[in-house]
Amino acid sequence: MSKPVSNRYEFVLYFDVANGNPNGDPDAGNMPRLDPETNQGLVSDVALKRKVRNFVALAKGDAPGHEIYMSEGATLNNQHKKAWAAIMPEVNKDEEFKKLPKDQQKARALTAWMCANFWDIRTFGAVMTTGVNAGQVRGPVQFTFARSVEPILPLEVSITRMAATTEKDTDDKGGRTMGRKHIVPYGLYRAHGFVSAPLASHPVKGTGFSEDDLELLWQALCQMFDHDRSAARGEMATRKLIIFRHDCALGNAQAQALFDRVKTWRVHAGSTQPVGSPATDNWPPARQWADYAVTIDRDGLPAGVEIIEKC
Amino acid sequence: MPVRLHVWGERACFTRPEMKVERVSYDVMTPSAARGILEAIHWKPAIRWQVDRIHVLKPIRFQSIRRNEVGAKANASNAASAMKRGDTSGLGIVVEESRLQRAALVLVDVAYVIEAHFTMTDKAGPEDTPAKHLSMFNRRASQGQCFHRPCLGTREFAAEFALIPDGAPLPPCELEPDRRDADLGWMLHDIDFTDGRNESRFFRAEMRNGVIEVPPFHAEEVVR
Numbered sequence: 001m002s003k004p005v006s007n008r009y010e011f012v013l014y015f016d017v018a019n020g021n022p023n024g025d026p027d028a029g030n031m032p033r034l035d036p037e038t039n040q041g042l043v044s045d046v047a048l049k050r051k052v053r054n055f056v057a058l059a060k061g062d063a064p065g066h067e068i069y070m071s072e073g074a075t076l077n078n079q080h081k082k083a084w085a086a087i088m089p090e091v092n093k094d095e096e097f098k099k100l101p102k103d104q105q106k107a108r109a110l111t112a113w114m115c116a117n118f119w120d121i122r123t124f125g126a127v128m129t130t131g132v133n134a135g136q137v138r139g140p141v142q143f144t145f146a147r148s149v150e151p152i153l154p155l156e157v158s159i160t161r162m163a164a165t166t167e168k169d170t171d172d173k174g175g176r177t178m179g180r181k182h183i184v185p186y187g188l189y190r191a192h193g194f195v196s197a198p199l200a201s202h203p204v205k206g207t208g209f210s211e212d213d214l215e216l217l218w219q220a221l222c223q224m225f226d227h228d229r230s231a232a233r234g235e236m237a238t239r240k241l242i243i244f245r246h247d248c249a250l251g252n253a254q255a256q257a258l259f260d261r262v263k264t265w266r267v268h269a270g271s272t273q274p275v276g277s278p279a280t281d282n283w284p285p286a287r288q289w290a291d292y293a294v295t296i297d298r299d300g301l302p303a304g305v306e307i308i309e310k311c
Numbered sequence: 312m313p314v315r316l317h318v319w320g321e322r323a324c325f326t327r328p329e330m331k332v333e334r335v336s337y338d339v340m341t342p343s344a345a346r347g348i349l350e351a352i353h354w355k356p357a358i359r360w361q362v363d364r365i366h367v368l369k370p371i372r373f374q375s376i377r378r379n380e381v382g383a384k385a386n387a388s389n390a391a392s393a394m395k396r397g398d399t400s401g402l403g404i405v406v407e408e409s410r411l412q413r414a415a416l417v418l419v420d421v422a423y424v425i426e427a428h429f430t431m432t433d434k435a436g437p438e439d440t441p442a443k444h445l446s447m448f449n450r451r452a453s454q455g456q457c458f459h460r461p462c463l464g465t466r467e468f469a470a471e472f473a474l475i476p477d478g479a480p481l482p483p484c485e486l487e488p489d490r491r492d493a494d495l496g497w498m499l500h501d502i503d504f505t506d507g508r509n510e511s512r513f514f515r516a517e518m519r520n521g522v523i524e525v526p527p528f529h530a531e532e533v534v535r
Contacts, residue, residue, distance in 0.1 A: 008456075025377065026377045026378070026379065026412045027375065027376075027377035027414060033376075035374070036374065037374075037419070042376075044376070044378050044467070045467040046378055046379070046380070046467070067399055067402075067403065068403065069385065069402070069403050069404060070381060070403070070404055070406055071403045071404070071405055071406065107387070109394075110387060110390050110391055110394060113390070113394045114385065114390055117399050117402075118399070118402075118403075121385075126385050127384045127385065128384065128385035128387060128390070138459065138466075140459070142460050142462070142466050142467075142469060143467065144321075144467055144468065144469050145321070145322070145467065147321075192469070194460040194469060196457070196458070196459035196460050198458045198459060199459050250451060250456035250457065250458065251454070251455060251456045251457065252454065252455075252456075253454070253455050254454070254455025254471070254472075254473065255455060255460070255469075255471065256455075256471040257455065
């Protein structure tokens with residue numbers, strides 16, 4: 001295991017969607033999430049974290065120390081558990097174990113052990129009923145909502161199916177049913193994230209989130225959409241990951257000043273304008289990554305801050 | 312030696328304890344959340360932050376967000392037994408099996424100024440002078456440094472912050488003049504953690520000209 005991360009990082013993630021639904025809103029019949037005031041599209045922090053977890057589960061498989069606590073779908077572990085129950089049913093000594101967390105040292109050992117085994121607990125933290133620090137582990141990595149650069153216009157696409165679910169449907173509807181899909185024709189989204197080094201390397205509060213784990217996180221952010229194909233998602237891809245690396249744990253500059261250095265522009269027929277500029281009013285809507293440009297202002301970068309472009 | 316910190320963000324959720332399942336935010340930042348932001352920048356067991364005043368700089372607006380959440384917590388006894396036998400099988404939570412869809416009514420486009428000071432606790436050693444902690448906080452806040460990224464109620468709503476140096480003017484208040492005075496009702500002041508009590512205390516939050524005066528935690532008007 002490499003050493004815990006001891007530098008602060010901020011990152012800007014650009015990803016886009018073409019003819020897909022990046023994140024459905026359960027409140028709006030699975031329409032793409034929208035900011036009702038600006039019509040910009042949203043993708044929740046938890047949706048992004050889900051994809052990171054899925055990628056790590058795929059990339060690392062059964063590698064020790066890289067299990068995923070919040071797993072999705074059927075897990076092999078449940079099969080293992082059944083086997084365990086069959087062979088050693090007496091392992092359920094709940095009463096005995098309930099006393100453990102009262103003891104601070106042991107509870108801490110428990111938390112440390114969970115952190116060492118589960119990649120997502122080490123990275124994002126988890127609420128654990130261990131009775132230490134209000135029973136939760138705060139992970140060093142934090143995401144915020146992703147927001148589309150420009151307003152999006154979700155489309156509702158009706159589709160038909162040449163089969164019915166029940167016999168009654170077959171009789172009533174002649175064996176055909178209709179459904180709906182919501183898509184965003186094109187949207188470029190920008191998300192911000194933070195890596196708080198003390199929550200990785202602090203002797204008591206640190207989760208041990210290591211340099212290797214960080215590298216895996218960057219890899220996950222660059223590739224997570226490549227392994228999340230589905231009928232609903234359309235074509236999603238990470239377009240850019242810009243990382244600000246501070247040369248100390250607490251940081252060398254204000255996060256917002258660093259984020260402001262990354263700017264998005266509209267491009268059309270060889271001319272470049274700021275997003276939202278009146279000059280773009282008569283331009284056709286953006287439909288591809290090439291309709292945007294991203295610039296990074298590297299002039300007068302605060303001392304101790306380094307810009308890394310991962311993809 | 313009070314400090315003044317300007318904090319802002321796109322969204323915030325200062326959850327009302329009485330509506331925490333489908334979260335509904337308070338209208339404004341609670342003193343407890345303000346303390347959390349200060350502690351994210353600088354804190355040591357030797358000091359305790361006390362919020363004196365919260366300035367509300369932006370109109371109070373809400374938005375609803377529904378997300379798929381998980382209804383289960385990690386189980387310590389399962390973890391202990393897994394640790395004993397040295398393998399992690401059956402420890403994870405399958406999210407589909409404990410799926411909850413929860414709406415949150417959150418604040419949008421918020422900005423505050425937190426006015427606060429700290430007192431020394433009995434954990435302070437001889438080397439812990441107030442001046443030392445004050446200058447540590449000021450240095451970190453003015454350079455954008457933090458122990459961990461402060462947030463506006465919940466961690467997905469990250470907070471931006473800037474120190475307002477002594478004598479510098481406050482950022483302008485964008486509240487409409489007729490919205491600057493309001494009785495915000497009973498609001499969480501903070502949670503009393505002494506001796507593992509975990510007891511919530513409340514105070515009557517009143518906004519006067521955009522400013523909420525926060526009584527000291529142990530004052531008479533702060534009730535259980």
